[in-house]
Amino acid sequence: MAAHPPPARGHRAVTLSDVARLAGVSVATASKALNGRRQVKAETRARVVDAAERLSFSPNALARGLLAGRTGTVGLLTSDLEGRFSIPILMGAEDAFGSGRTSVFLCDARGDAIREQHHVRALLSRRVDGLIVVGARPDPRASLGPDLPVPVVYAYAPSESADDLSLVSDNVGGGRMAVEHLIGCGRRRIAHIGGDPTYGAARDRTVGVLEALAVAGLELAGGQPFYGTWSEAWGRGATRMLLDRTPDVDAIFAGSDQVARGVLDALHELGRDVPRDVAVVGFDNWEAMAANARPPLTSIDINLEHLGRVAAQRLSAAIDGEPTSGIEALPCRLVTRGSTAPLT
Amino acid sequence: MAAHPPPARGHRAVTLSDVARLAGVSVATASKALNGRRQVKAETRARVVDAAERLSFSPNALARGLLAGRTGTVGLLTSDLEGRFSIPILMGAEDAFGSGRTSVFLCDARGDAIREQHHVRALLSRRVDGLIVVGARPDPRASLGPDLPVPVVYAYAPSESADDLSLVSDNVGGGRMAVEHLIGCGRRRIAHIGGDPTYGAARDRTVGVLEALAVAGLELAGGQPFYGTWSEAWGRGATRMLLDRTPDVDAIFAGSDQVARGVLDALHELGRDVPRDVAVVGFDNWEAMAANARPPLTSIDINLEHLGRVAAQRLSAAIDGEPTSGIEALPCRLVTRGSTAPLT
DNA sequence: AATCTGACCGAAAAGGTTTTCTGACCGTAG
């Protein structure tokens, strides 16, 4: 174990000319050698590479970026890190970029437009090659504007402008998928207890529900979708009301996993067996909620990590000169657990 | 084969010399005018500022950083973005930096040492001014090494090296705090159902428990702490075992909120009223878990966001030449909810 | 009138890398 010569901090970082000097060549040659350019004799290249290694040289990305006009960085602008929806998107994006040679600046605007502007300016000043904007809730948000010097991709919350590219999850498809699954389980009296009706996503899921029911020639049990809040308490209350009014329900599609937890609770208290008497499907596939429910909750997963990855790909494409625009809806995925089962 | 017309935004970014030209001064003067240097006439400065505004000039941080030897960026290296512990730390750090003029590179190593090394190299190549390393679990982890060219702060998981600076939460203090609260509620027969004993944090909490009991001249109810996993199921099982063995328990301190949820469940099934018969305290203050429990769960909050903020401050200090080292334990905070109350 | 003092502005260097262009050298063909 050789004691490292302490390359004390504050020590000037080793530069390409240090490498060149040690290898006995010019900086130009050193650069070419390290970058695999072909105009260097093999033996010279080896000498340079060796020198670089010995000095543990790492090229200054700033200098490189300054010259190239590209920095290999992107900005990830979120509005709500606290919420649990941003994180998977962020992970997907970071993952997709991280495997290449792009680094990610993270900014959280905390839902404040001023702060968002501030961050955008800071990022542009750092000459990011592009931006991903992750909204706090899945409703349309203001565009950052058409005159930014770099491409932008909106994820989760679409931009209000059709000239931007937005990636969202297909809530209509998700609602349809849930009901199709319930129908596939032989259920016929299917109710929908939605979430907060001020969310477009909540209404979209209902659209999917109605589509799937129409195809099967069924009506919505309870006569209408019920809207409230995204809470467990609402799930409980709505379920009591529903069973009071329509006791023969055999399936409930809840607007979120939290609502579904409330639904399960109420069904339990009312003496209905899940999934025998009533099957329940949630939405979001929030692992901690769904997996720990009793019984574990079948749920629709909106694939946020995938959404983040696609956002990264689209942004990369745009940076490489192949921009796209419009709203792209990404499909959901059904995760079956114990709360649904075929009628026996 | 440029099939695509170059994006209109491929336009060269506006530079300081553009501003200078428009204002009719030299770049040197323009720079001084914009940076508030005192050697320019007020009227000249106004002309420059106006020109900069008209061109919406934003200075190139790369060029600035290249010259200054400081980039105003730091790397945030996490191992487990998916887990819910990294996020608050990350938010705190981003917040503390974001208010200044520092930007944050986010990297997730996914628990892989190779990937971590890769990210460190990339960050150093980008000449970050410092690094914050957020561990996946609160046990000591390998140091990145003593010979990095920039200061490093370890958060949540301390470094194995005492020469590094590590910030962790005070689990001993947290355990003590929980028991002191229970004693303050008049409880005397206090049991501890811990989590996974392979976690140092689980054992530390027990240490705090025993300290607080000793001060009050009490013994641990059940005769020993119980260890298992961080799961609801373990909480249920352990509680049944405990009540079987020691039926007169009047308080349970659980190793985590999930364990506490299991404890509550079991107590409910066994017909004990919470908090009248048995008071329960959880750990982590996981909002979604604690607030939705019935009754809502008193819990110990480990202040992760604060930890992130402090990490950012310490890193800034180190960057400014005032390094610190050793392990700094940050205090926890008691959040009282319905699951604890004074004996009546 | 000559010198000095400020106030203000500009030229130039520095920071690290990549790329283009030029130049040296060697071997081979004429």
Place this chain on the structure above:
DNA sequence: CTACGGTCAGAAAACCTTTTCGGTCAGATT
């Protein structure tokens, strides 16, 4: 022996900003 082609190395420019240093000019002082 000359001309030529090919191979490899180096000099210099470019990217953009900040800072230092020197210079000009007006007005004040001796």
